[in-house]
Amino acid sequence: MKVYARYFVILVVAFVVSACDGVTPNKCQVVKSSDRSNPYDLDFAMMFPANCPVPLGSVGEYKRAGATVYDRGQQGDFFDARGEVYTSDGMFAPNALDPRLPARHVTRFQSVGGQWQAELLVHYQAATGGNPWHDSGRFRAFNTTDRSDDAHAEIRITYSDADLRVATVGPINPHRNTLTTWSAAISGGVAPFEYRWHRDGTLVSTASSYTGHVGTTDFLLSA
Amino acid sequence: MESLAHPHRILRQHFSRVFYVTMLLLFILFVSCDRAVTHPVEQSYTQEFSMYVTGEAAQSLDEAGRFPVMTASGSLGSAIISERRAGELAVAYVRGFGEFFRERWAREHGRYFDLESLRVDHRIQFLPTAYEEFPAGYMPAYRKFFGPYYLVTLVSGSSPVLLVAVSAYSTDVGIDKFGKAAIPGGGNGGEFSSYGITHSPGGMGPLLSEWAVVIAGKRLGARTSRVPELVRPLDPVSPLDPLWRLELDRDVLLKTKMGGKQVAAREVFVSRGGRFFVPSESQPPYQHIQAIRLDSDFDESPSPLVIRVVSPAPVMFDEVVEGV
Secondary structure, X not given: OXXXXXXXXXXXXXXXXXXXXXXXXXXXXXXXXXXXXXXXXXXXXXXXXXXXXXXXXXXXXXXEEEEEEEEOOOOOXXXXXXXXXXXXXXXXXXXXXXXXXXXXXXXXXXXXXXXXXXXXXXXEEOOOOOOOOOOOEXXXXXXXXXXXXXXXXXXXEOEOOOOOEEEEEOOOOOOOOOEEEEEEEEEOOOOOOXXXXXXXXXXXXXXXXXXXXXXXXXXXXXO | OHHXXXXXXXXXXXXXXXXXXXXXXXXXXXXXOOOOOOOHHHHHHHHHHHHHEOHXXXXXXXXXXXXXXXXXXXXXXXXXXXXXXXXXXXXXXXXXXXXXXHHHHHHHHOOOOOOOOOEEOOOOEEEOOOEOOOOOOEOOHHHXXXXXXXXXXXXXXXXXXXXXXXXXXXXXXXXXXXXXXXXXXXXXXXXXXXXXXXXXXXXXXXXXXHHHHHHHHHHHOXXXXXXXXXXXXXXXXXXXXXXXXXXXXXXXEEEEOOOXXXXXXXXXXXXXXXXXXXXXXXXXXXXXXXEOEOOOXXXXXXXXXXXXXXXXXXXXXXXXXXXX
């Protein structure tokens, strides 16, 4: 048991979902944490992410995760802390410098000013909402046994709504024979966006706005 | 008379209220500003420092009356970054990861400081490793952990607020277009660690060899005769917690904190918190550690291995106190 307790793993797990529309950012929910009386108690000073829901990223965007973990128990019991980021875009989040590799980070518990702490840093490619079947992400810390009575902590991560909503902005009853502009107002979704404007079913523009001659007859405009 | 005096009393009371509120606001403003705080010994060492140096140490002082900084020297085995790059990476680290550590830094330092305004102190110290080059076949993080570091002090206004240890092997760490550190994955680590600089006596103060000299001079009554060197004790002591090695101009009598054994020392080692150490009687030629192999799964147990200690300086210490 002592041998097992000398080692633990931290997983930073981020899955992409689309379930938290309209939720005001708040502290991510702590699902479980180690008992303060546990002799191998770990204390997360700052977990990633601190607040939920977490916004999805754009294609090509990189994000960072960070955590300080304190060993408040018997000093020197833990050697390593490990961070790993999963996203729904793939099994692992490709790291910044080599997209073939998962974003992982190993750090060691060290004594600083009499405290035992480990500083985790992960730099990873942001998830963009590729696989929506995961309903939450996790940030976990546990030792090798991951038994319920061992040091562990977990928070639940929720993600901002990825559903796209588009509204056309412009006059409903424009003046006859005038040039009029309509634009698309977007909420949700993940940039970059493609635009398609149809007038009576015919594609008339692929820009974020459409300017057309009104003419004298009614028409249906959709974006 | 009563009716005439009344308006004056009201005016006086009103003035008094305004005065107190103004004073209160000024006080709040005063305590909440991130004003420059000078370390207590920083204030005094410049005045007293010259009293406590002699010989080669006195001759080595620069124009500002300070010791030269520690620079990379000896056989390092691998390519290392320059001190200038270490400073750039320290700033990029704060930009990239400061949001996660800001609260901790404030707690360690004693107050919040503006991350955007931090600048690099030009005295970047090189901290040599105590170990041989880390063996191949393990996750690259370990090579950095057990390798040399640069210690970069970041300053807010005129006050040192944060010490960042930057691995000298961080040749693979980039800076993105936003000025943020881009850390490679794949099992990396050990590039950075940090700790807020406290200005409380006995805390993790600024990394100042001159301060260590003054502390030793005042408390031990001896002068420093050689330029102080930075020494990193064996793992798991962080590179943020190194010791200043001071050679004194005479033997001083000390006693070990554990056991009270009497020691006569010509050389003492001083921590950032102002504690004294002497080398342990036995200095290990190697150290048993555990590390994750490259060919193992990421969540497997680390494998045991032995690494050689090659430091010419002591690496294990006993804390001592003055007086016998």
